[in-house]
Amino acid sequence: MPDIPPRQIQRRVDDGAADMGTLVGLGLAEEQPQPQYEGLFIAPPDLPPVDELE
Numbered sequence: 001m002p003d004i005p006p007r008q009i010q011r012r013v014d015d016g017a018a019d020m021g022t023l024v025g026l027g028l029a030e031e032q033p034q035p036q037y038e039g040l041f042i043a044p045p046d047l048p049p050v051d052e053l054e
Helices: 022-024
Strands: none
Touching: none
């Protein structure tokens, strides 16, 4: 029986969960920008409690 030549190892990214720090460290993802929420929401008006309305 002839000798089988060794196979080359192929590394692939699986679909498993990984944290972003690991992916960035491996060069598989870019650092994502942090969302800026300031100014997107309107502050509710200062209304008295419901008990004081009567």
